[in-house]
Amino acid sequence: MDLPPPNFHCLRERAELLEVIGVSARLNTLNGTTGEGLSLNVSERRQVAEEWVTKGRNKLDQVVIHVGALSLKESQELAKHAAEIGADGIAVIAPFFLKPWNKDVLVNFLKEVAAAAPALPFYYYHIPALTGVKIRAEELLDGIQEKIPTFQGLKFSDTDLLDFGQCVDQNRQRQFAFLFGVDETGFLCFRMHMVNHGCPNMVSQDVTSTYNYLGKKTNQMLEAFERKDFSSALNCQFCIQRFINFVTKQGFGVSQTKAIMTLVSGIPMGPPRLPLQKASREFTDNAKAKLKSLDFLSCTD
Template sequence: MASPKRLQGLTAATITPMTPDGEINLSVIGQYVDYLVKEQGVKNVFVNGTTGEGLALSTQERKQLAEEWVTKGKNKLDHVIIHVGALSLPEAKELAKHAAAIGASGIAGIAPFFFKPTNKDTLVAFLREVASEAPGIPFYYYHIPPLTGVKIRVEELLDGIKEQIPTFQGVKFSDTDLLDFAQCVKNHKEQFVLLYGVDEHLLSALAMGASGAVGSTYNYLGKKNNLMLEAFAKQDLTLAQQYQFCTGEFLSFVFKLGFGVAQTKAVMTFTSGIPMGPPRLPLLSASVDFIEKAKAKMASLIL
């Protein structure tokens, strides 16, 4: 599935469908692909990341999901990026090697989050080891300090990284530090893909010069966000703001109810009609009250 196209626009951080008893449900991935492409206009996916509960899955389950997305996405999706971040370096390297072997468009890795790197050189050394297992496909750094606790600035990380990691292609920037993001754009946009990962701030990131975005809401609000991208490209800021406010209205509402990966699965289920099933412990399924209120709010969204 390796694609010559530069990754841009919206990328859906995929949700991992599960059966009622908590096993991964590969049978709906084909339906999921068609829904993203036809209903949301999203043709890039980020598999086994935070939204996909990647770190709650076994290595074998992650491989199976990666294979299914690559297979079902062939000739339909532009990019299938496999997240290979793991608790250990050997596991991350194994997943990277597998992703390359099955024809993924690229891989992404996060910083180690138990024994944490304390400086840029240590982090780059770790990422280089992971990327070396997939020398023929692009490598992306998944920057998410709220979950990893690693706050090494991306601006600093990008300086000279191509010499260390020849396949380095860009960053999934899942943080609200727009100063750091802006410096990345200013100094590195011509060389790297800079994808923003905080959905409710996307318009701000576009103004800074983001290449595109990776996020969970593009699973079910992809169409509205694509319209926002179009409005921004046409320099119609007023219309772009209206679309961003629409997304923000929904997220602001559900945040107050308690919103996370488990609730995202519920929203995707009632929006798409594809059963996403329960999350893995320690996450708990969304309550009936949440589902009813979120469903009503989604139905009320008007541009």
């Protein structure tokens, strides 16, 4: 029997993990950072995308497929494929080896990818710490719909809240979606949404790395927020911060995320792909003790 490579297996199982942890997932981008999309080949990325679209049916409101790649042709192929399998949108990071040196060059690249799936909503995935492309998102949004008619919004995985705030502020009249990808400061962004209430903008949280295992607390934060109980929402955010602060000090990244996802769900996520190294036993033990002390394991223990 042909077994899929471990990484593919683990990514496929992430769809089931959402159910186990109980994340009320409105939107999930896949083949992104946590899913090591850039470490997979095109055929694996296609398989993962197909699996998510199938598994996500009736469970996720939207499945957005990250199709960014260094090769424009590969990106276009993945964008076309996303359209064929019925995805709800595509997302693209900036090419990160031979980099775009200004906004116009980056938009021209994104435009070519978007054109390969002309009926699919298009998101720019802004993650400058990993791509090294520091073009401000606020600048990129200026006039983007004229160049990319399918442009739908931004996944903002950066801590520059001035840039993020300006993206929201300058696009109040547009129907853009702003998805925030820094779990430790998500609450602040939800507050921005409230301040923005009545505007067509949407600031919300994508299913990012820690939501794979802190879904219960995240849901509590969202529910408190909905009922305008900002003090409870802030407490939930602080609780999430306590955990992220703890693991960050021990070295935290995609490998460690996978180890915690396995620990919390019981679903084996497999090792990460080289050059990443499997999280150490010591890290996993420490993370487990911290999750317990913060009462994060109670729903799955």
